[in-house]
Amino acid sequence: MTLRHYQIFVAVCDAMNMTAAAESLFMSQPAVSQAIAELEKNYEVRLFERLSRKLYLTEAGEKLLGYARHMLRMNDDVEKDMKLLRESGTIRLGASVTVGAYVLPRLVSAFKEENRRTAVRVVEDNTRQIEHLIMTDQLDFGIVEGDTVSPDIVVHPLMDDELTLVCARTHRFAGLSAVMPEELEKEDFIVREKGSGTRKTFEDTMALNGLSWREAWTCNNADTIRAAVAAGLGVSVISARAVARDAASGLLCALPVKALQFRRTFKIVYHKNKFLTVPMRKFMELCMKSRA
């Protein structure tokens, strides 16, 4: 028996008259009659007594009616829920550390402003981990700074991120319009841990320019770095976004290195077979539009 049978049955119960039920369902009366007959045959019960051109619902009919109404109601609810999910399902978003700290909060809150019914869940971890979560559909997509490995990952460059040299306001560099690259070799560096994208960009760029450097302090977050730099324990090269506020307030100095740029790109990444829902695409569009 199909939901259609139940639907017809309920219509007949509501009308207690097959002809009227057929009309309400915009179908022929014999089709209704047949559907009821099929139900009765299938369950081997009589659903209606037909006495003197009138229909009377039997005990079995009464019982079935309860179930049928419930099932049809559920089916309608499915429709509604699917529609809702189609337009506002949860977004499971991955972010690598720098992105998560300095880019995403702004984007997520802007998105939520315009899509209040869509929940956004963010997982922050290193690029490698984010990639794995995407490959196993534990995340819908990610915004990362590092490079992905799998050829099944689609990569959309989102925005460039510039690392900048920072020092304390009391440091000898403070006030210079630019620092000569060789000067860096004389400094103590406070750096992120191995495996960090920031660290990798810094190392790669230094190596590319034939510059050596001294590691004075290693830590896994930008807050500690800013504090240590401000305290004059050394200099660092971290995302300009991470020090924008402190540079403006004068707590730290951010300054360029002559003829040398620490650059990387933030990218939106997802599995090439991933089905992107409307809210997911909306979020991505918002990211692309708001790249600064």
Next chain:
Amino acid sequence: MTLRHYQIFVAVCDAMNMTAAAESLFMSQPAVSQAIAELEKNYEVRLFERLSRKLYLTEAGEKLLGYARHMLRMNDDVEKDMKLLRESGTIRLGASVTVGAYVLPRLVSAFKEENRRTAVRVVEDNTRQIEHLIMTDQLDFGIVEGDTVSPDIVVHPLMDDELTLVCARTHRFAGLSAVMPEELEKEDFIVREKGSGTRKTFEDTMALNGLSWREAWTCNNADTIRAAVAAGLGVSVISARAVARDAASGLLCALPVKALQFRRTFKIVYHKNKFLTVPMRKFMELCMKSRA
């Protein structure tokens, strides 16, 4: 979308693998694939992510799964309930007064003995009312003493019922082996009300035999009649079944009238289009078997 779609969907969720689901459903794998595709198309949501030969249930899939399981469960329950009702639905039984008081209790309790799951509801009223309730499917069938009117009522004679003359043990009739019909005309009669089947049988038989009679007391129940007769207030003609116990205990005397019988028939009656369930037929068979 049909229940079949949901059934297939649930199987795929259970296996998280279309091929295995197809096997468990004893159907081809493409058919499963198609059912899922139809669901996804219909609701315009993706139910599974297909990443690297693996299936992952989406948020929408998760939601749908909950509904689908519920609906399928209900559908199974319908099956069970219908089966139960088929074999043990309620019996709505009508009985006219004498039948209800002196015949039915025995039959119903005998029936319940062997059909514990079948509920029996009895409505006791006069034949005319019982017939109306049957015509409007408020009763499944009836056992009545009177005659039905509608040509749509099927009538099965069930058992003869003999009315007997009763008097007090101190009455002048007491001890006689038979009473001469003419003697009746000298007695005071305690009778049932007009409209009663018992009264009608009595009146008809008396009239048929050219006998007149005196009405001393009218009441609508056999208990009062027995009490009044026992008190020597008159004689009566009522169902032998109603006085069997009192006659045996010597409280009353039941005796034949020479060459005269007060007879009527109890009948099983139902609408000719009435669908008789298994328990209903069982009850009728029990009635026919146990006719005394």
Next chain:
DNA sequence: TACATTTACGGTCTTCGTAATAATG
């Protein structure tokens, strides 16, 4: 290559319409 899913296509059963028949008031 081997395995899983999707696409293509065709046969069979279902569903529903029209028309005819039966039953009822």
Next chain:
DNA sequence: CATTATTACGAAGACCGTAAATGTA
């Protein structure tokens, strides 16, 4: 005779099978 339900039958479509194609490990 008008109204309602059932039966009969045929066309359109759904369902599911086989075969081939596609995509991955």
